[in-house]
Amino acid sequence: MTQEVENLIKTDYAAGFYTDIESDTLPPGLDENVIRFISARKEEPEWMLEWRLKAYRAWLEMEEPTWAHVHYPEIDFQSVSFYSAPKSMADRPKSLDEVDPELLATYEKLGIPLHEQEALAGVAMDVVFDSVSVVTTFREKLEEAGVIFCPISEAIRRFPDLVKQYLGTVVPQKDNYYAALNSAVFSDGSFVYIPKGVRCPMELSTYFRINELNTGQFERTLIVADEGSHVSYLEGCTAPMRDENQLHAAVVELVALDGAQIKYSTVQNWYPGDAEGKGGIYNFVTKRGVAHTNAKISWTQVETGSAVTWKYPSCILKGDNSVGEFYSVALTNNFQQADTGTKMIHLGKNTRSTIVAKGISAGQSNSSYRGLVRINPGAEGARNFTQCDSLLIGDRCGAHTFPYIESKNPSAVVEHEATTSKVSDDQMFLCQQRGLDAEKAVSMIVNGFCREVFKELPMEFAVEAGKLLEVSLEGSVG
C-alpha cells in the first residue's frame, strides 16, 4: 500500500477521535467483526449477513490474481478501512473556494454547471433546488411505471425476496478474488427492477442518486429486467469524482429475462494518478449479465480514469437468440495501466455477440484488450464479431491484445479483426496546416477513432465523452 493511502487512512482515523462521526468509521483491517458491523449499520436481515460471511470465508481461501498485464505494489488489505460513513456537512468544503483549483479547472473544461460542480466536489449544501425538483419528478415518473430504482441497502430491506432471488446469481460470491471481497464488504450501490413489458420511461443514472454520493468504493449493483422490458442505465460521470479511497472493487449483475433489453453505459473517470504515476485509484471490477431467450445485453464503456483498471464486462448468452454487445474505449495516459475487455459466453442457439474495443495509449501508459469468446457445444448457429483497434500516441506507450476464442460447435462463426495504428505525422500536419493546434488535432483524431463506440452512448453522454478524451489527453503531445 502506498504511503499516501496510509496517510489518508491515518488522517481519517485521527479526525475520528474528535468528532461525532468517530463511531461511524472503522479502523483499518478486515475480519468477521468488521462484516458484522457493516451489516448491522445497514440494518440488514440475518440472511444478508450470512451471505456476506460466506463470501468472506471464501475470500480468505482465495489468492489475488496476477494474470492481468498490470503492475502495482501488493495491497495490504489489513491497512484498508472497510467502512466510512459519508462525510458530515461540517466536514465538507463550505464552498467551491475551498476546493482544489485544478479540479475546478477540469470541471470548467468539461462545461459542468456550477451547482453540479458543487455536488461533485462534495460541497456541503442544504438543498439545491434544481436537483431536488429533478429528483422528485424523476421518482414520481418511475413509480408510475412500477420501476424500482433505489439504493441496494434499501432494496435489501424493502424487497428482500427480489434481492434474494437474484443477488449473486450472475456473479457468485466465489466468482473471483475481488468479487468475493465485494460480496463480503459492499458498501452500497443501486438496485433496479423493471416489471414485465415495461419500457423504463427514462435513462436511469447514478447521478440522480445525489443522496448517496459516497458509495463508490465497494459498489454493488443489481439490475433485473423482467420479461419483455427495456432499460438504459448510465453509470458514472465524466467529471472526475473526488474520492479518498484508493481501492475500488465493484460488482454489477444484470439479469435480462426473456425478451428483455438492458443497455448499460459507463463513463469511468476516477483519479488516474499524477503525471509521475503517483497515486490514483485501483479499479478491480466484475460486471456480468445473463441474457435469457431473445434478450439483449449491451455494455458500453468509456474508461479514462484510474491508475490500474481490471475490468471485463461480460455476457452469458443463456437463452436461444439472445444478443450480447460490448463497445469500449479505454484511454491511458502518463503511467496508467488498463487491462480490460469482455467475455461472451454462448450457450443458447443462434446467439449473437459483437465486440468493438478501442484502446488508446499515450505517455508511458499500457493498455491491454483481453477478451474471451466461448461457443459451447449446444450453441448451434452462434455468431461473434470482434473488432479490436489500438491507437498509439508517441513512442513510449504500449498496446496489447489477448484474444481467446474457444469454439466447440462447428456451426458457429467467429470473426476477429485487429489493428494497431499510430496518430501519423501526416495526419497531424494536415490538421495543423488547416490551422488546428497540436492538442486539438490529437483529440480530434482520437475522437474519430472512437466514433463507432461513442455512437452507442446516449446523446449527451457522447458529447461529454468527447470532451473528456480531450481533457485526458492534455499534455500527451509535444
Add this chain to the structure above:
Amino acid sequence: MLSIKGLHAKVEEKDILQGLDIEINPGEVHAIMGPNGSGKSTLGNVLSGRPGYEATGGSVLFKGQDLLELDTEERAREGIFLAFQYPVEIPGVSNMEFLKVAVDAKRKHAGLPELSAVEFMKLARETSKRVDLDASFLKRGVNEGFSGGEKKRNEIMQMMLLEPDLCILDETDSGLDIDALQVVADGVNSMRDGKRSFIVVTHYQRLLDYIVPDYVHVLAGGRIVKSGTKELALELEAKGYGWLENGEG
C-alpha cells in the same frame, strides 16, 4: 505578398533548396516546374512549416512578417494553404466537423466570431457544389475511402472555405482525369480575385492550360534557373529540362 530571398532548406540532413529567390505580388499566379528531385514539393512544405523540413538560411517574408518564425498552425491561420499531393485520411472525423474547426480557428485568429453550426452547414453545402462534390461527402470521414479525384476536389473545397491569401497547389493535377482537372482548375480560377496569390507546383504543362500562370519558374538543383511567362512552360514541354540543367551546370 511573399518574398523569398536566398532560401536554403534541408530534409533529413540533405540540402534540397540552395539559394532560392522568388517574389510574389498580390493576385499573381506563379507556376513552379522542374525535374524530379529538384525541390518543388520541398518549397511548399518549407513554406507551410511541415515538421522535418528545415530552413537553414535565407529569409521568407509573408505579408511583411518573418514566416519562418511562425508555427505551422499560425502560418495556416495567417493565410497560407497547402493543397496536398497525397491528402491523408482521418478515419471517423467527419469532413464537416474538421472543416468547421479549421474555419473557426482561422476566424478566431482574425478576431471574428465562430460561425453557428447552421451558418457553417449552409456555407459548406454551397462550397461542395462548387467543386462538384455531393453534400454526402461532408458527412464522411476526412478523405476516408475517397477516390484520388474526390480527395483533390476536397482539397479545393477546403481552400475555398478557408479563403487563404496564398494557395500552394502541390502537384494537384497528379492522378486526375481531364474532367476532374477541369473542376479543380475552375475552382482555382474562381478564387482568383486580383488579391489572392497562388504557387502552382506541377510537373506537366497540361495544368497550365487550365490555370494560366502569370509567371513560370524552373527549379533545378534547389534554385530557380529560369523564369519567364506562360510561354516558358510550352518551351519546356517541347524541349524537356535538360537544356536548362546543363546550362546551369
